[in-house]
Amino acid sequence: MNDLHFDIQIATAERPLVDVRDFRIPLDRITFLFGESGIGKSLIARAVYGLLDPGEFRVKIDGKPYESYLERPETKAIKETSFYVFQEPSSHLNPLLPLAVQLGEGSLAKVPDNSHVIEEMWEGTTKKEIDSLLEVYPKPYRPSGGEKQRIFLIMALKKIDLMLERRHDIHRCLFVFDEPTGSLDNHFRNVFLSLLFKRFQQFRFTTLLITHDYSMVSEVARSHSSIADQVAFKELGLHRGHLSLKDFQPETYLGWLNQQQGTIASTSSREPAKPLLRVESGAEVFGQRLTISKDQEGKHSSPLEIGPGSMVYLKAPSGTGKTTLVKMMMGLIRGNKLRLMLDGMTLTEKTPRRFWQKRIWGKEMTMVFQHADEALNPRSTVTETFLGLPSTKPISRGDIRQTLGELYDFEITDEFLNKEVSTLSGGQKQRLNLLRSMFLNTDILILDEPLNGLDFESVTKVLAMIEQKQRAGKGILLISHNEEIFDALIPSEQIYYLHARPATQ
Amino acid sequence: MSRSTHNSSAAWCQQKDRLWLLIWISGLTVLGMWDAVFLNQPSFALLRTAFLNSTVAGVLVVGFSVVMGWSVGVSSYFLETRRPALYFPFTFLLNVVRSIPQIVGILVGYIVLTILIEQEVLRSQFSQLVWMAFVISMFVFLELVDLIRERIAHYNKLDFFQAMLCCGIKEGRIINREILWKNSRAHLLHKMISIFGITIFLQCSIDFIVSVGLSTDVSLSNFPVTLGGLLAKLDSKQDILAIGSSLSSMSNMQSLFFEHLQGVSIAFVIVFSLLCIYKISSGLVKRYHL
Numbered sequence: 001m002n003d004l005h006f007d008i009q010i011a012t013a014e015r016p017l018v019d020v021r022d023f024r025i026p027l028d029r030i031t032f033l034f035g036e037s038g039i040g041k042s043l044i045a046r047a048v049y050g051l052l053d054p055g056e057f058r059v060k061i062d063g064k065p066y067e068s069y070l071e072r073p074e075t076k077a078i079k080e081t082s083f084y085v086f087q088e089p090s091s092h093l094n095p096l097l098p099l100a101v102q103l104g105e106g107s108l109a110k111v112p113d114n115s116h117v118i119e120e121m122w123e124g125t126t127k128k129e130i131d132s133l134l135e136v137y138p139k140p141y142r143p144s145g146g147e148k149q150r151i152f153l154i155m156a157l158k159k160i161d162l163m164l165e166r167r168h169d170i171h172r173c174l175f176v177f178d179e180p181t182g183s184l185d186n187h188f189r190n191v192f193l194s195l196l197f198k199r200f201q202q203f204r205f206t207t208l209l210i211t212h213d214y215s216m217v218s219e220v221a222r223s224h225s226s227i228a229d230q231v232a233f234k235e236l237g238l239h240r241g242h243l244s245l246k247d248f249q250p251e252t253y254l255g256w257l258n259q260q261q262g263t264i265a266s267t268s269s270r271e272p273a274k275p276l277l278r279v280e281s282g283a284e285v286f287g288q289r290l291t292i293s294k295d296q297e298g299k300h301s302s303p304l305e306i307g308p309g310s311m312v313y314l315k316a317p318s319g320t321g322k323t324t325l326v327k328m329m330m331g332l333i334r335g336n337k338l339r340l341m342l343d344g345m346t347l348t349e350k351t352p353r354r355f356w357q358k359r360i361w362g363k364e365m366t367m368v369f370q371h372a373d374e375a376l377n378p379r380s381t382v383t384e385t386f387l388g389l390p391s392t393k394p395i396s397r398g399d400i401r402q403t404l405g406e407l408y409d410f411e412i413t414d415e416f417l418n419k420e421v422s423t424l425s426g427g428q429k430q431r432l433n434l435l436r437s438m439f440l441n442t443d444i445l446i447l448d449e450p451l452n453g454l455d456f457e458s459v460t461k462v463l464a465m466i467e468q469k470q471r472a473g474k475g476i477l478l479i480s481h482n483e484e485i486f487d488a489l490i491p492s493e494q495i496y497y498l499h500a501r502p503a504t505q
Numbered sequence: 506m507s508r509s510t511h512n513s514s515a516a517w518c519q520q521k522d523r524l525w526l527l528i529w530i531s532g533l534t535v536l537g538m539w540d541a542v543f544l545n546q547p548s549f550a551l552l553r554t555a556f557l558n559s560t561v562a563g564v565l566v567v568g569f570s571v572v573m574g575w576s577v578g579v580s581s582y583f584l585e586t587r588r589p590a591l592y593f594p595f596t597f598l599l600n601v602v603r604s605i606p607q608i609v610g611i612l613v614g615y616i617v618l619t620i621l622i623e624q625e626v627l628r629s630q631f632s633q634l635v636w637m638a639f640v641i642s643m644f645v646f647l648e649l650v651d652l653i654r655e656r657i658a659h660y661n662k663l664d665f666f667q668a669m670l671c672c673g674i675k676e677g678r679i680i681n682r683e684i685l686w687k688n689s690r691a692h693l694l695h696k697m698i699s700i701f702g703i704t705i706f707l708q709c710s711i712d713f714i715v716s717v718g719l720s721t722d723v724s725l726s727n728f729p730v731t732l733g734g735l736l737a738k739l740d741s742k743q744d745i746l747a748i749g750s751s752l753s754s755m756s757n758m759q760s761l762f763f764e765h766l767q768g769v770s771i772a773f774v775i776v777f778s779l780l781c782i783y784k785i786s787s788g789l790v791k792r793y794h795l
Binding site: 327330332353354357361362363365366367368369371374375376377379380388389390433436437440 | 586587663664665667668669670671672673674675676678679682683687688
């Protein structure tokens, strides 16, 4: 079977960004591309699709200037026949046109009727509600991230339908989906995958799907096993300092996931005698009452309790307020009716900020923020990220080197320690973000999306580290979209659900 | 060997800050050489002293403003978040200073200085310069306070501020080191340059106002000579007027560089220095990614 294959070099005027040899996209197959965030997946995909600006980047494809690649007939054909779903849809919707009009712009106007795709992607929503949504002009708060993402996926599916009608052009297509389901919950992610695979079964076309969501591997194995041989899984990573593309064996993930069943359960199923932290249900913020419950429907509210050596998983759909609740718990957001008991202290929204500063932050409780990019000072060096942390003795470079060694699989050189955070890849930033909090010895550790942007190897290392903390008697509160992984790790009695209802009810 | 030297000097000049430093020094050197030949010696000596004094005063104002602006800006943040009762009177006091027009405030300060000079409390030229700079900085440092509060407010909303707090890092360290030093140097540098420019401008304005006879009790005669003071002298004013007349009659242009050299030189030094300093600071910001 033929592949599209390229040697790609991308740089800015200041520094090289990507240098990858033999980057292969199998023709007429769906390729899932994994790899840690910031390693260059999107940049490579955009280069192949012909989207990079030669004025902004110095690009060479197969050793030749990018301009000559853009002039190739096959590159021009990609732009005419294909579709690229961008990772961040916000900046790619026209704010001056309603969504319905944008769904029928350009070549998409030739697709006769795709209302069924729209209905499928908004399953559970009435036609009237969908119609009123499609009348919206894109603005910052409406449509939501998930709605925007669905609009783009519908556009791509419409384009695929169009190309399926013109069978003679389908081999020239390259459909790229860059993190297409980052803002969707698992149900709608699976709906999208079904729609994509359904079309793929009609006629094979080349697709590159970039994602961090390894649970797509099990979804393919579970729901699309009949065409599993037409699917390729690849991982882009640094191997001995060089960027390269390797095959990712689904069994690696599936086997590992199997092994995880119950591992955490064995340590956390012990019923804690006295919880380290207890958070009462019913805190109010932004006009919403946040109810915690142990049942998924939220019929019976219950306090969230974290005991020594236990790991608790807080679940809710995107936008419910999981991060808001933990920020309230950390005293960063002030709401109403907050009440938590921590190590004999009762904390409410009236507890002065000075108290959190003196007694809680970094001493009793710490939190890892979900976006490492925003949680770290980009102007600090790796070493400086650890300086200033509360510690009984001065923090030496040796201590930092040892801590970093736990998650970085290369030798921690002085050069790396002196690197500015802004120059690290997304995955490296996320590991640094985690390690800064892990360095502290707090009884309670709150982890908001700890697996964000990590490759599979790092995921396993981070989970091992969390487990180590748990075994050391620390209480851990987790928020994560990686439901498959944490559902396997954490026993059901340690799972809590969050519901948001208007506070007036 | 010569080729590599040529390449390294070309690379040196590619950095804009260095290039503009070279242009500044070269421009002033050429002007100095020209004035040494064509300007009368007493005027040339005055010009040199005025340039030196103005530069020293400008640097001192910048220094005072940074110290006052930084400490007042950070203190006002901590008062607001920790001692709200003290924040109101503190802000009120700052706003009282803010409400005084800079020129009026500095003029009053100069009157006090004149009295101190007359009573021989301030004897040395340097101490007079230091106090002049302090008076000016009293009315310009609030610009730095506003910038510092703006930078803190901007970062206060971002995750990295909250994430550091959650890790137990002291708020003072986050503000002083992570926000102001690590992330606001470019902004501070630009503000410092603008304060330097404002100082030269205010000096010129004050000296000019005093020179047209604000009061018979106030005299600049005992103040250290500055570019503004020199520009406010009668012969310099005539030189500046000559620039205007040469624009309407080009035949007078030649005389500018020989007969009206004092005023033209001062005007050139002020404008050219401000331009070069601005370019140097922009180059520094770009080179060090501040």
